[in-house]
Amino acid sequence: MPEVTHPPGASEPETLLKLIAKRGAMELDQEREGAWIEVIRKMDEVYSDLLRYEVDLEHKNAELEEAQAFVTNVIESVSDILIVCDAKGLVQQVNSAFQHTLGCSVTDIVSRNIADVIDIKDRAKLIPLLKPRSASDVVDGELRFSAESGSSDLFAINASPRHDHRGRFIGVVLTGRPIGELRRAYEELHKAHHELQRAQRQLVEQEKMASLGRLVAGVAHELNNPISFVYGNVHTLMRYRTAIAAYLDAVHGEAKEDDLAAKRRSLRIDEILEDFGPLIEGTLEGAVRISEIVKNLRRLSFSKLGEVERVNIERLINTAVLWAVRTKQVRIDLQLEIEPELWVCGNEGQLHQVIVNLVENAIDAMRGTEAPRLVVSAVRRGNEILFRISDNGPGIDKDHISHIFEPFFTTKRVGEGTGLGLWISYGIVREHGGELVAGYGPEGGATFSFALPAA
Numbered sequence: 254m255p256e257v258t259h260p261p262g263a264s265e266p267e268t269l270l271k272l273i274a275k276r277g278a279m280e281l282d283q284e285r286e287g288a289w290i291e292v293i294r295k296m297d298e299v300y301s302d303l304l305r306y307e308v309d310l311e312h313k314n315a316e317l318e319e320a321q322a323f324v325t326n327v328i329e330s331v332s333d334i335l336i337v338c339d340a341k342g343l344v345q346q347v348n349s350a351f352q353h354t355l356g357c358s359v360t361d362i363v364s365r366n367i368a369d370v371i372d373i374k375d376r377a378k379l380i381p382l383l384k385p386r387s388a389s390d391v392v393d394g395e396l397r398f399s400a401e402s403g404s405s406d407l408f409a410i411n412a413s414p415r416h417d418h419r420g421r422f423i424g425v426v427l428t429g430r431p432i433g434e435l436r437r438a439y440e441e442l443h444k445a446h447h448e449l450q451r452a453q454r455q456l457v458e459q460e461k462m463a464s465l466g467r468l469v470a471g472v473a474h475e476l477n478n479p480i481s482f483v484y485g486n487v488h489t490l491m492r493y494r495t496a497i498a499a500y501l502d503a504v505h506g507e508a509k510e511d512d513l514a515a516k517r518r519s520l521r522i523d524e525i526l527e528d529f530g531p532l533i534e535g536t537l538e539g540a541v542r543i544s545e546i547v548k549n550l551r552r553l554s555f556s557k558l559g560e561v562e563r564v565n566i567e568r569l570i571n572t573a574v575l576w577a578v579r580t581k582q583v584r585i586d587l588q589l590e591i592e593p594e595l596w597v598c599g600n601e602g603q604l605h606q607v608i609v610n611l612v613e614n615a616i617d618a619m620r621g622t623e624a625p626r627l628v629v630s631a632v633r634r635g636n637e638i639l640f641r642i643s644d645n646g647p648g649i650d651k652d653h654i655s656h657i658f659e660p661f662f663t664t665k666r667v668g669e670g671t672g673l674g675l676w677i678s679y680g681i682v683r684e685h686g687g688e689l690v691a692g693y694g695p696e697g698g699a700t701f702s703f704a705l706p707a708a
């Protein structure tokens with residue numbers, strides 16, 4: 254076994270152990286120091302990270318505050334009212350326009366049920382606005398709020414639903430604007446419109462009365478002629494009666510043959526007897542004409558609005574044109590080209606009015622025309638009857654042609670025309686299944702035409 258040598262001055266095993274321990278302690282110290290340095294370095298890192306995060310956070314916070322201030326500012330500047338409610342209808346936020354409407358502050362409103370600030374009469378209208386629905390489903394309504402000073406103005410409300418990130422319904426946003434003023438203006442407009450319609454109806458009535466007046470004038474004129482010759486004939490007959498009575502007295506008296514013959518000559522008894530036939534025939538003809546006119550008049554006055562009958566075109570046009578021409582008391586070259594046996598279904602009185610209006614217009618237009626000519630025709634084309642009224646007047650001004658069927662459009666002087674004739678005629682023709690159109694004649698002048706289904 255080899256000998257163990259020990260360092261000098263110490264008992265050998267003890268010294269060795271101490272040496273080992275000393276070295277161990279030194280190594281441990283070094284390790285600890287390294288670990289500490291590592292910890293301190295890490296702490297430094299964390300600390301500087303923290304500082305950076307804090308700066309970032311402050312930055313972000315400032316940005317957030319700015320964004321929020323912007324949104325608040327925008328909401329506050331909106332003149333429309335804005336109310337945000339949760340799914341139960343509790344108010345979460347309102348803008349100042351709404352506070353202003355109610356006359357109270359945000360703290361008075363937030364957390365209250367929206368129904369509490371709605372006028373009691375309008376609360377039922379709130380239900381559809383608050384109900385859960387899909388994002389695109391905006392519901393409109395009209396509400397009044399119960400303000401400090403009583404019921405508010407009427408508001409038009411749009412209710413948009415709100416949803417969270419999972420798509421669950423979490424409430425609604427109500428926006429609204431006052432429409433009381435608008436509503437009032439609308440109501441006034443509505444009233445004015447009604448008034449206007451009433452005035453228009455009245456004017457149409459007046460126009461009808463005026464055309465009735467013209468019709469009566471035409472009829473009076475028409476009647477005047479036969480009445481005057483019936484009257485004249487009866488007068489002559491009365492004179493004849495006196496002469497005949499005188500002659501008969503002579504016949505039954507003591508008169509001689511020669512005296513009788515002289516009396517017969519002086520009283521013109523033979524001429525009287527000859528004249529009797531034509532006189533009675535003429536009177537009868539006059540009476541027949543009077544009764545015809547009266548019959549026409551009765552037919553027209555009996556055809557009430559909406560009453561439909563078979564109308565003979567020849568008779569219709571003859572009476573209407575004749576009467577219209579007579580009323581105007583002008584000399585015109587009148588050409589009637591009417592196929593016989595044409596019939597339509599309709600209201601004779603109204604169709605009469607159409608023809609009279611068109612003929613009167615033509616006559617008025619031809620006032621300055623040298624040789625005025627009016628052509629009125631009615632012909633059959635397939636299942637329709639084509640009516641045409643043409644004149645050789647100046648024609649319709651091309652700036653006016655798109656307006657002549659408008660009510661109250663007239664180029665006539667005040668008191669000469671109301672401008673309703675063509676408008677009324679257009680309506681009547683349309684009610685009878687046709688369309689009244691205006692155009693220009695081949696040799697100038699105006700042409701009005703329409704087609705009605707044949708009966």
Ligand SMILES: Nc1ncnc2c1ncn2[C@@H]1O[C@H](COP(=O)(O)OP(=O)(O)OP(=O)(O)O)[C@@H](O)[C@H]1O
Pocket residue numbers: 460610614615618644646647648649650653657662663664665669670671672673674675676698699700
């Ligand atoms: N045959 C025609 N030739 C030229 N212009 C015409 C003719 N018919 C109508 N017009 C124009 O159309 C306008 C409107 O005619 P409408 O019959 O509606 O009214 P009006 O004749 O002026 O008045 P009223 O209410 O008395 O009939 C006339 O003022 C005239 O300018």
Ligand SMILES: [Mg+2]
Pocket residue numbers: 610613614670673674675
């Ligand atoms: Mg007219």
